[in-house]
Amino acid sequence: MKKICHVSGTTITGGGPEHIYQLLKRLNRKEWEIVICTSKDGSYWKKFNSIKAKTYNLTLRKISLNTFFNLFLILRKEKPDLIHTHGKGPGLYGRIVGKILCIPVVHTFHGFHYEDLHFLARKLHLAADIFLALITDQHIFVSTGEKDRARVIKLFDENNSIVIHNGVDHEYLGSLSVSRNIVFKSIRCEDWKNKKILGTISRLSPEKGILNLLSAFSKIIPIMDDLRLIIVGGCSPEYRDYYVRVKGFIEQKNLTEYVRILGYQQDAVKILKCMDFYVSSSLSEGLPISVLEACASGIPTVATEITGNKDILCNSIFGVLVKPNCSESLAGGIIKMIKLTKNERDTLIQNARERIKVHFSIDEMALKTTLLYRKILSKEVA
Numbered sequence: 001m002k003k004i005c006h007v008s009g010t011t012i013t014g015g016g017p018e019h020i021y022q023l024l025k026r027l028n029r030k031e032w033e034i035v036i037c038t039s040k041d042g043s044y045w046k047k048f049n050s051i052k053a054k055t056y057n058l059t060l061r062k063i064s065l066n067t068f069f070n071l072f073l074i075l076r077k078e079k080p081d082l083i084h085t086h087g088k089g090p091g092l093y094g095r096i097v098g099k100i101l102c103i104p105v106v107h108t109f110h111g112f113h114y115e116d117l118h119f120l121a122r123k124l125h126l127a128a129d130i131f132l133a134l135i136t137d138q139h140i141f142v143s144t145g146e147k148d149r150a151r152v153i154k155l156f157d158e159n160n161s162i163v164i165h166n167g168v169d170h171e172y173l174g175s176l177s178v179s180r181n182i183v184f185k186s187i188r189c190e191d192w193k194n195k196k197i198l199g200t201i202s203r204l205s206p207e208k209g210i211l212n213l214l215s216a217f218s219k220i221i222p223i224m225d226d227l228r229l230i231i232v233g234g235c236s237p238e239y240r241d242y243y244v245r246v247k248g249f250i251e252q253k254n255l256t257e258y259v260r261i262l263g264y265q266q267d268a269v270k271i272l273k274c275m276d277f278y279v280s281s282s283l284s285e286g287l288p289i290s291v292l293e294a295c296a297s298g299i300p301t302v303a304t305e306i307t308g309n310k311d312i313l314c315n316s317i318f319g320v321l322v323k324p325n326c327s328e329s330l331a332g333g334i335i336k337m338i339k340l341t342k343n344e345r346d347t348l349i350q351n352a353r354e355r356i357k358v359h360f361s362i363d364e365m366a367l368k369t370t371l372l373y374r375k376i377l378s379k380e381v382a
Contacts, residue, residue, distance in 0.1 A: 002377060005035040005080035007071070007094035009061040009087050012042030012236065013264045014203060015289035016086055016110045019142075019166055021047050026366035032373075035078050037071060037090075043266050054078075061089040072097050082373055086110055092128065099135040104376050107132070108140040109150060110286045137376055140369070142166045143287035145307030162372065165311075166287040167365035170357050173296040178273045187230075187262055187271060195228045198334065199275035201268050201290040202282070204235040204243050204261070209281035209304065211242075211249060215327035216281070218253045220334060227258075227338075232271055234264040275299050277337055280309055283324055287311055292360050295319070295352035300345050302333045312360070318352040 006024070011017055021044055024034055029052075036048050040057040048055055056074050058067055071093050075083070084106045085094035091107045098105035133139070139161040141147035147163050184193045198217070202208045210231065217229050235243040250259050265271060272278070278294035278301045285308030292312060294301045301319035303309040313319040322333035340348070 001031060001033055002082065002373075003033040003035065003078065003080045004082045004084060004373065005037060005075060005078060007060065007083060007085045007090040008036065008038040009090050010039050010041055010236075011044035011048070012203075012234070013044065013266070013268065014233075015166070015286075017042070017044035017047075018289055019110070020044075020086060021051075022167070022169070022362050023366050023369055024048070024053060025051055026363065027370065035080060037074060037094075042264070060093055061087075063089075063092075068093055068097070072100070075101055075103065081377060082106065084108070084373075091132065095132050095136055104137040105135070106138045106140060106372065106376065107136050108142065109146060110142060136160070138162070138372060140164050140372070141286075143308050143311040145311050146286050149307055162368075164365055164368045164372070165360050166289055166292060167360050167362035168289060168292045168296050168356065169362045170296040170353070170360075173269065173273075173293055174298070174353065176269065176273055176297070178270045180274045183267075183270050183274050186267075187260075187265070189230070189260060192228050192260075195226055196224075196276045196338070197228055197230055197274065198277045198279055199230040199232065199272065200279050200281065201232045201272060201293075202280070203233045203239075204231070204246055205239045206242055207282060207284045208233075209283045209325065210246055212283075212325055212327050212330060213279060213281035214246065214249050214253070214255065214259065216330035216334065217259065218255060219327065219331040221255070221258055224335070224338065229255075229259045230271065230275070231259070231261045232265050232268050233262075269293060269297070272299065273297050277302065277334065279330075279334060280304060281330060282306060282309065285309060292356055296356040296360075298349045298353060300337055300340075300349055301352065302330070302337050304330070312355070313352075314355075318355050319348065 006020055008020055034053040036053050037056045037058050039059050058070060075097050083094050083098045083103050085091040086108050087110050095105050141163045144163050180193055184190050204210050250256055272293060278299040280291050280303040282304055285306055287308045291303055303313055303319060303321060304324040305321040306324050313321055320333045320337050323329035
């Protein structure tokens, strides 16, 4: 049996933890022993324990010598055959410790975000990624567009990089039956059960474009006053100021009776299934699982035309793509989707479902990742 250690930044509900959880659920436990180093800050901590993974609580999203030393001690004690890191902070710690301990490391980029950083910070981050690329055995990108963006990293080796798409359980999502009355009662939205619901599943942070979404929504309400907006997602402490701005905008534009922010929800997918339209206003993504889930669930989707969203919706063939960071374009896209005839929308929904089934299967993602693990370890043995 081989031991693998996953190093991740958070267990708060979101695409990254969901991706890791679905992957680990599908690993053959007769072949793999699982260790996870992550932060005990959200509901996925219990989920990881439910699949009998050995968990260590570490804060890996901030630079700290103490964290580095603790991760070193854990990995030296556990002696994993392979390390799989996820995201910037965990990727920094895990790859350096892996190199010191001579343990091969796989790193997954869950979104390649640099555009929103100041010039000096961007240069520092890129310099770190150039160094880390030299000591990484294998890079995984969750979309082709993300891999193309990563070519900015000098010394990036095409031979040790692969695209393995994020995946979702399309059969489960397609067959999941929910009662709108029950779900809306559970989230205290009973008064909205007969309204048209526009929704998004997103944390409240600048790169998710929530302020842009609210601005677009404020333009739509005067002509579609039966539309309501549900935002499923919370705000981590570092983005508290952004949350204050979001709440202030809602009050300033008199949107309080039209918008509800639900925070993190354990049954987010059940809320998703009750939405009439899904929207992603992100400014930057890897390959958003929430958009995959919306398409697999048969929810007509409007999204910004960025890497990740474009990989899924393909120039508006499977949904409506709009200009990023442009509230007018986003408002126009939402109105366009709402005004489609039922036949037009049904065709869009069916095409999107088929695309998810063929190209973004969770089982295919898990299989390709497992095969990659075996390939790396066979090289180590040789």
